[in-house]
Amino acid sequence: xxxxxxxxxxxxxxxxxxxxxxxxxxxxxxxxxxxxxxxxxxxxxxxxxxxxxxxxxxxxxxxxxxxxxxxxxxxxxxxxxxxxxxxxxxxxxxxxxxxxxxxxxxxxxxxxxxxxxxxxxxxxxxxxxxxxxxxxxxxxxxxxxxxxxxxxxxxxxxxxxxxx
Numbered sequence: 001x002x003x004x005x006x007x008x009x010x011x012x013x014x015x016x017x018x019x020x021x022x023x024x025x026x027x028x029x030x031x032x033x034x035x036x037x038x039x040x041x042x043x044x045x046x047x048x049x050x051x052x053x054x055x056x057x058x059x060x061x062x063x064x065x066x067x068x069x070x071x072x073x074x075x076x077x078x079x080x081x082x083x084x085x086x087x088x089x090x091x092x093x094x095x096x097x098x099x100x101x102x103x104x105x106x107x108x109x110x111x112x113x114x115x116x117x118x119x120x121x122x123x124x125x126x127x128x129x130x131x132x133x134x135x136x137x138x139x140x141x142x143x144x145x146x147x148x149x150x151x152x153x154x155x156x157x158x159x160x161x162x163x164x
Contacts, residue, residue: 066120067103067152069096069135073127082135097138104151117151122158 072081079091084103089095104117119139123132141150 066118066156067100067139068158069100069119069121069139071121071123071127071131071135073124073131075126077126077128079127079131093134093138096135097142100139100151118154118156119152120156120158 068085070083071079074080082089082091082096084096084099087099089099100119121132121135123135136155139152139155141148141152143149
């Protein structure tokens with residue numbers, strides 16, 4: 001086998017055409033950007049965690065502890081008595097409403113007690129649902145001259161207990 005010697009003609013350089021190569025790279029880049037679909041991460045939930053325990057210090061005077069509303073029933077689920085804190089109000093929902101207004105007050109606006117007031121309903125297990133709704137209505141507010149006046153916006157439930 002005979003090996004040929006290739007002669008080079010001086011200093012000829014081979015030029016690589018960069019412009020078409022850059023065009024192809026940009027076209028690929030645009031293609032991938034345009035076809036990329038952003039998907040929400042799986043298991044990403046909007047969870048409201050409780051605020052960390054406050055540091056020790058002077059408690060806020062405007063912050064009330066939750067107003068405990070205890071509702072007792074008989075074996076048939078009829079309401080037998082209600083109390084707000086230590087005050088017994090019988091079975092009257094207007095009396096419950098008035099007692100809550102007395103505790104919270106009628107002041108409205110920033111920094112008032114009603115803004116941070118919270119109620120906790122402690123109902124017997126077999127209490128009729130309509131009574132719970134009426135208690136929530138009595139605690140949440142009232143209508144005055146066509147305007148809704150809010151008393152307590154945060155209402156929570158204690159774990160149910162059997163009637164005693």
